[in-house]
Amino acid sequence: MSSSPRRVHLAAHFPGVNNNTIWSDPRSESHIAVDSFIHMAQTAERGLMDFLFLAEGLRLREMNGKIYDLDVMGRPDTLTVLSAVAGATERIGLAGTLTATFHEPYELARQFATLDHLSGGRAAWNVVTSPDAFTGENFRRGGYLPYPQRYERAEDFIDAARTLWESWPASAQDADDTAGAYEHRSEFFDISGRFDVPRSPQVHPVIFQAGDSDSGREFAAGSADVIFTRHSELEDGKAFYKDTKSRLAKYGRAEDDLRIYPGVSYVLGDTDADAAGRAREQAYAQHSGATAIATLERVWNTDLSSFDPDGPLPDFDPVLDGPEVSQGRVKHVKDPVATAQRWREIAQAENLSIRDLVVRESPRFAFVGSADTVARKMNQYIQERAADGFILIPTVVPGGLDEFVDTVIPRLQEMGVYPDSYPSDDPALRATMELNEYRPATEWSQARADVRAAATNGQEA
Amino acid sequence: MSTPSFVIAARITPRPGIDRVDPAKYFSGAAVRQAALDAETAGAAFVLLDDDLDTAPAAGPAAGRLSALQTAAWLGPQTSSIAVVPTLRTTHTEPFLMGTESASLDWATHGRAGVLFAPSLGADAAANVGRRATPSADPAWAETADVIDVVRRLWDSWEADAEIRDQATGRFVDRSKLHYVDFSGTDSASEEFTVKGPSIVPRPTQGHLPVFVEHAPDAPLEALRGAVEQADVVLLPAESVGPEAVKVLDWNPSACVLAVIDADADALDPEIVARWVQVGVSGVVLETGPYDVELAVRAAAGVVPELVGTDESPDEQSTLRARLGLPPAENRYANA
Ligand SMILES: Cc1cc2nc3c(=O)[nH]c(=O)nc-3n(C[C@H](O)[C@H](O)[C@H](O)COP(=O)(O)O)c2cc1C
Numbered sequence: 001m002s003s004s005p006r007r008v009h010l011a012a013h014f015p016g017v018n019n020n021t022i023w024s025d026p027r028s029e030s031h032i033a034v035d036s037f038i039h040m041a042q043t044a045e046r047g048l049m050d051f052l053f054l055a056e057g058l059r060l061r062e063m064n065g066k067i068y069d070l071d072v073m074g075r076p077d078t079l080t081v082l083s084a085v086a087g088a089t090e091r092i093g094l095a096g097t098l099t100a101t102f103h104e105p106y107e108l109a110r111q112f113a114t115l116d117h118l119s120g121g122r123a124a125w126n127v128v129t130s131p132d133a134f135t136g137e138n139f140r141r142g143g144y145l146p147y148p149q150r151y152e153r154a155e156d157f158i159d160a161a162r163t164l165w166e167s168w169p170a171s172a173q174d175a176d177d178t179a180g181a182y183e184h185r186s187e188f189f190d191i192s193g194r195f196d197v198p199r200s201p202q203v204h205p206v207i208f209q210a211g212d213s214d215s216g217r218e219f220a221a222g223s224a225d226v227i228f229t230r231h232s233e234l235e236d237g238k239a240f241y242k243d244t245k246s247r248l249a250k251y252g253r254a255e256d257d258l259r260i261y262p263g264v265s266y267v268l269g270d271t272d273a274d275a276a277g278r279a280r281e282q283a284y285a286q287h288s289g290a291t292a293i294a295t296l297e298r299v300w301n302t303d304l305s306s307f308d309p310d311g312p313l314p315d316f317d318p319v320l321d322g323p324e325v326s327q328g329r330v331k332h333v334k335d336p337v338a339t340a341q342r343w344r345e346i347a348q349a350e351n352l353s354i355r356d357l358v359v360r361e362s363p364r365f366a367f368v369g370s371a372d373t374v375a376r377k378m379n380q381y382i383q384e385r386a387a388d389g390f391i392l393i394p395t396v397v398p399g400g401l402d403e404f405v406d407t408v409i410p411r412l413q414e415m416g417v418y419p420d421s422y423p424s425d426d427p428a429l430r431a432t433m434e435l436n437e438y439r440p441a442t443e444w445s446q447a448r449a450d451v452r453a454a455a456t457n458g459q460e461a
Numbered sequence: 462m463s464t465p466s467f468v469i470a471a472r473i474t475p476r477p478g479i480d481r482v483d484p485a486k487y488f489s490g491a492a493v494r495q496a497a498l499d500a501e502t503a504g505a506a507f508v509l510l511d512d513d514l515d516t517a518p519a520a521g522p523a524a525g526r527l528s529a530l531q532t533a534a535w536l537g538p539q540t541s542s543i544a545v546v547p548t549l550r551t552t553h554t555e556p557f558l559m560g561t562e563s564a565s566l567d568w569a570t571h572g573r574a575g576v577l578f579a580p581s582l583g584a585d586a587a588a589n590v591g592r593r594a595t596p597s598a599d600p601a602w603a604e605t606a607d608v609i610d611v612v613r614r615l616w617d618s619w620e621a622d623a624e625i626r627d628q629a630t631g632r633f634v635d636r637s638k639l640h641y642v643d644f645s646g647t648d649s650a651s652e653e654f655t656v657k658g659p660s661i662v663p664r665p666t667q668g669h670l671p672v673f674v675e676h677a678p679d680a681p682l683e684a685l686r687g688a689v690e691q692a693d694v695v696l697l698p699a700e701s702v703g704p705e706a707v708k709v710l711d712w713n714p715s716a717c718v719l720a721v722i723d724a725d726a727d728a729l730d731p732e733i734v735a736r737w738v739q740v741g742v743s744g745v746v747l748e749t750g751p752y753d754v755e756l757a758v759r760a761a762a763g764v765v766p767e768l769v770g771t772d773e774s775p776d777e778q779s780t781l782r783a784r785l786g787l788p789p790a791e792n793r794y795a796n797a
Contacts, residue, residue, distance in 0.1 A: 023626055023633055024626065024628050032568055032662070032663050033568065034537065034538070034568055034569045034570075034571070038538065057661065058557070058661060059657070059661065060639070060659060060661060066636060067634075067636040067639050067659070069632045069633060069634045069635070069636045070631050070632060070633060071633060072633055073633060073634055074619065074623075074624070074634075074661060074662060074663040075661065075662065076561075076564075076565035076568050076569070076662055077558070077561040077562045077564075077565035077662065079531060079562075080530065080531065080534045080561075080562050080565035080566055080569060081534070081565055081568070081569060083531035083532070083534040083535040083569075084534040084535060084537045084538055084569035084570075085538075086535055087534075087535040087536065087537060087538040087539045088538040088539075102555070104553075104590055104591070104592065106514065106589040106590050106591070107514070107553075107554060107590065110527075110528055111528050111531060113527075114527040114528040114531045114532065115531060117488045117489060117490065117527060118489070118490045118527065118531065118532065118535045120489070137655070137656075137657035138555075138557040138656055138657050138658070139555050139557060139656075140555060140556070140648070140654045140655075168525075171484075172484035172485075172488065172525065173484055173485075175484070175524070175525075177524075179524065179525070180516075180524075180525070189591055190591050191588065191589060191590070191591035192588050192589075193515075193516060193585045193588045193589045194516045194517075194585070195589075196515075196516065196517040196524075196525050196526050197488075197525055197526070197527060198484060198488055198525045200488075288631035289631065290630065290631035290632070291631060
């Protein structure tokens with residue numbers, strides 16, 4: 001007997017500070033106006049999606065010692081704008097990225113508890129780690145956290161936040177003078193007192209994490225409900241899915257307790273050929289000549305402004321010993337010399353200019369095709385366990401989601417893998433995502449302690 | 462510019478020992494939203510939303526509260542003309558984040574927001590955040606003045622026309638219109654703190670949000686001098702507003718001074734208000750709590766009808782700066 005098909009989950013990324021977002025498109029509107037956020041959230045809600053997702057970056061990016069000026073830049077504070085969106089929507093989840101490195105547990109816990117209350121339980125926190133001294137220059141403490149400790153602090157941070165979220169009795173009606181009393185003394189924090197926000201509808205907001213290293217994946221298995229990942233190709237996605245889900249059992253967790261949502265770009269068209277043509281146009285719109293040069297500079301780690309984007313690639317190797325020319329972004333190229341060599345070979349073999357090469361080598365759109373093609377392909381990912389859901393990354397703000405909702409979602413519904421209404425009357429994000437209720441802080445930390453103790457015993461044996 | 466009419470505003474945070482809140486209604490935000498809408502209907506200019514990082518004062522069974530800044534942002538799309546003024550505490554929160562959160566609030570409300578800056582003087586706030594010691598009033602207020610300074614610089618760090626979307630050169634912004642603030646200040650423990658900038662949020666809708674400071678019983682007015690000099694709006698307790706307004710206006714002649722008065726008291730009579738106006742007071746903040754706000758605002762307007770004027774329905778586009786009669790905010794970095 002074959003089991004019923006897994007359902008497709010969808011969510012929306014308000015695109016931000018990178019060249020995926022095409023600001024030169026005539027339909028592109030403000031990236032900062034609250035109405036743009038509300039528009040996209042309401043479209044996502046119309047499409048019965050799980051949540052609207054916002055990233056965070058606490059310093060403007062730089063290139064060659066100057067502010068990087070080619071991409072959309074400037075965005076509102078995550079929790080402030082999500083609170084505003086909560087006031088203009090009813091069902092959509094509100095997922096905000098905040099770094100565990102430069103925020104503090106007491107303040108962050110009350111901010112998420114506030115959002116959860118004001119939204120009727122729709123809050124989610126994407127826990128990222130940004131241990132760079134570059135960002136630290138905007139903060140009192142500067143860059144203070146050694147890179148290997150980024151997840152130690154993040155884990156401790158989540159434990160502290162969960163302790164605060166649980167510090168009130170189940171019903172605030174039963175609160176007395178001791179409500180909110182808590183204490184969290186650990187390697188990274190020494191805090192105590194009374195938390196001032198009663199338990200929120202979800203008690204714990206849904207916890208996401210986005211790191212990709214081995215320790216990042218382990219952190220997800222031991223502490224998070226959702227992973228936001230870049231693994232958006234089918235085979236790669238399956239491998240990532242298998243790897244992360246295989247880490248769960250030892251923490252007493254089932255496959256469905258940790259959800260995998262790749263961030264995916266897409267281009268739709270009336271036909272597959274039409275979509276392919278649009279994808280090519282959009283890829284060039286994402287990579288102006290200036291952006292192509294900047295992309296090369298991040299690999300070569302040197303100023304290449306004298307190069308012509310319509311001309312050939314540099315014939316020298318990347319600079320390895322100099323300071324980083326690019327500051328404030330997650331690094332994706334692990335071996336620059338090999339990458340540069342490969343790029344030169346491709347460019348020579350196919351007679352490509354710098355701009356052509358950069359377009360060819362940049363991450364492709366994950367899904368390109370007619371609504372029908374995209375719906376089928378997305379469904380394939382879900383059934384074959386390359387993902388549990390997708391975070392859609394449109395290229396145009398704020399209308400870039402509209403066409404998807406109007407054309408792809410009806411196809412998914414016809415296929416029987418997408419619902420016709422939200423699954424629950426409860427607007428809580430845990431209900432919308434069909435996730436378990438919150439798991440108490442002590443259970444999380446005990447499970448991790450057991451896993452670590454077992455690993456140590458295993459080594460000694 | 463026409464002289465703005467006498468300002469009437471409401472402080473809608475539950476009053477300890479007076480207002481009893483029903484947790485079910487209060488923490489969903491419903492009671493605060495109703496209070497803000499009632500204040501709006503009655504023509505109030507803004508609502509104040511108090512906040513701190515210490516143990517919440519008891520108000521009914523639940524001695525709790527929500528983040529005021531987020532509550533204010535949440536009210537933005539649900540209101541149309543009233544402005545929101547949350548408190549931000551300057552002692553423990555990162556100055557950079559106060560800059561980005563306040564600027565974002567202005568975007569979220571289309572310019573219908575201000576922010577009240579105050580230090581956290583309590584030991585329990587220090588224990589909750591766990592980063593810094595409990596300060597005493599003088600250095601904490603001195604730090605508040607520095608925080609206001611750096612926040613204003615962060616608001617200025619993007620010029621209003623920095624976003625250019627220039628297709629010819631591929632540039633989204635003109636980076637000559639973005640500015641490092643390179644601020645150095647002194648914190649409440651006499652240590653230096655620095656903020657690099659620029660902000661990650663473009664210049665607020667109003668340029669600068671109106672900056673409020675309030676003289677509360679926990680510090681002498683003199684401790685606030687630096688902050689008062691940086692402020693646009695200064696709130697003074699009704700009992701001492703006469704003499705204090707004179708001092709405040711001496712330190713900062715362009716300040717908008719408002720008297721804070723308990724809405725339940727009968728103290729607001731035309732003669733007293735006339736005396737206040739003579740020493741430069743521009744309006745009142747009624748401590749209404751979250752209930753019966755509309756009645757209290759209408760009653761106050763009835764005491765001074767000739768001052769309040771007839772403008773019952775302000776322009777929906779009007780910013781808080783405009784409603785308070787503040788001039789357009791200049792940018793210290795523009796044309797520099
Ligand atoms: C898909 C993805 C999205 C991320 N988004 C953010 C972000 O919005 N803000 C941020 O400060 N860091 C972000 N990060 C950085 C991670 O939190 C982390 O610092 C980085 O990936 C290094 O950790 P790792 O070695 O485990 O991957 C992101 C990382 C990934 C993989």
